Amino acid sequence: MIAALFPLARPLLQALDPETAHQLTIKALSVAPVRLPPADDPRLAVEAFGRRFPNPVGLAAGFDKQCEAPDALIALGFGFVELGGVVPKPQPGNPRPRVFRLTRDEAVINRFGLNSDGLDAVRERLARRRGRPGIVGVNISANKDSADRLADYVACVEGLCGLADFLTVNVSSPNTPGLRDLQGEAFLDELLARSLEARAAADKRQGSRTAILLKIAPDLTLDALDAIVATALRRGVDGLIVSNTTVARPASLRETALAREVGGLSGKPLFQPSTRMLAEAFLRVERRVPLIGVGGVDSAEAAFAKIRAGASLVQLYTALVYHGPSLIGEIKEGLLRRLDQERLSSLASVVGRDAARFAQGDFS
Numbered sequence: 001m002i003a004a005l006f007p008l009a010r011p012l013l014q015a016l017d018p019e020t021a022h023q024l025t026i027k028a029l030s031v032a033p034v035r036l037p038p039a040d041d042p043r044l045a046v047e048a049f050g051r052r053f054p055n056p057v058g059l060a061a062g063f064d065k066q067c068e069a070p071d072a073l074i075a076l077g078f079g080f081v082e083l084g085g086v087v088p089k090p091q092p093g094n095p096r097p098r099v100f101r102l103t104r105d106e107a108v109i110n111r112f113g114l115n116s117d118g119l120d121a122v123r124e125r126l127a128r129r130r131g132r133p134g135i136v137g138v139n140i141s142a143n144k145d146s147a148d149r150l151a152d153y154v155a156c157v158e159g160l161c162g163l164a165d166f167l168t169v170n171v172s173s174p175n176t177p178g179l180r181d182l183q184g185e186a187f188l189d190e191l192l193a194r195s196l197e198a199r200a201a202a203d204k205r206q207g208s209r210t211a212i213l214l215k216i217a218p219d220l221t222l223d224a225l226d227a228i229v230a231t232a233l234r235r236g237v238d239g240l241i242v243s244n245t246t247v248a249r250p251a252s253l254r255e256t257a258l259a260r261e262v263g264g265l266s267g268k269p270l271f272q273p274s275t276r277m278l279a280e281a282f283l284r285v286e287r288r289v290p291l292i293g294v295g296g297v298d299s300a301e302a303a304f305a306k307i308r309a310g311a312s313l314v315q316l317y318t319a320l321v322y323h324g325p326s327l328i329g330e331i332k333e334g335l336l337r338r339l340d341q342e343r344l345s346s347l348a349s350v351v352g353r354d355a356a357r358f359a360q361g362d363f364s
Helices: 002-015 018-030 070-075 119-128 149-160 179-183 185-206 222-235 268-285 300-309 318-323 326-342 355-359
Strands: 046-048 051-053 057-059 080-086 099-102 107-110 136-140 166-170 211-216 239-242 264-267 291-294 313-316
Touching: 002 018, 018 070, 018 099, 057 326, 070 080, 080 119, 080 166, 107 268, 107 318, 119 136, 119 149, 136 149, 136 211, 149 166, 149 185, 166 185, 179 185, 185 211, 185 222, 211 222, 222 268, 239 268, 264 268, 264 318, 268 291, 268 300, 268 355, 291 300, 300 313, 300 326, 300 355, 313 318, 318 326
Parallel strands: 057 080, 057 313, 080 136, 136 166, 166 211, 211 239, 239 291, 291 313
Antiparallel strands: 046 051, 099 107, 107 264
């Protein structure tokens, strides 16, 4: 129903301020009747992080920041959804306007600054959906004015274990000053150590098993990527998400005036740099942990390329702004066509097939 209504609603939504349009979308989803997600072809199923995902197409963090509509989003056909980012104390984020559509580029620039209702509110919302179907993750971070950012991550891990299937340690948002500094080797080592220790204690108390993932930026140098991957593997994270938004502004952008806005760029222009970083990460993890590929996924072809670059799962967000929720089904149908064409029974054999070529920047 929601997917069918999008073509009618799109002109109205596009005429509104982007943040207002987004808030209306979340409100509509949050009051929609809860229904079961559609059944997926078993060939799309993916085993990762100790879970069986019904399909590899997920929703990236940032769409449902306050965890208001996870079940309605799952019902759209996503194989999983990632909520948040969530920080311990409520914070308003950066002043508006803070999100900008680069329509001709099918891109978005945002500088939300992790606006959040806070951990307590999110815990209450997630507790109400306990026992419902669907794989749900939560992206966690630190308050902007925190005196101890490492403790903020620990608080989120302790508070959300058992209520989510996975937690994503986000050290790569460009919109919280100093946050990306936590990608440095020494900081990251302590952050992951404390987060994983908190996870182990919380899961033991609750009898749960919550995966811990690490989300990284697309703007890393390869030396920095080497250090991050080595630290993540040594500490025992369950997987990596590659990547967050970029602070770069490709010369190909057509919306040159809006491109000057400060914030993270997402959407189609992020596809190649994020996919190249994904391929580089895949070559370094050597299949020891699964990867989630994010950035510019707007078609079955883009999703299949992410898988060939090394992703077991993919996520999208910005493409929904331009193509609507029918895109989810279109991507799944397109992936099934590729499996038929290559006479494959699953996507597992495709993961990382072209990582070496993509890491060299060859997308031909």
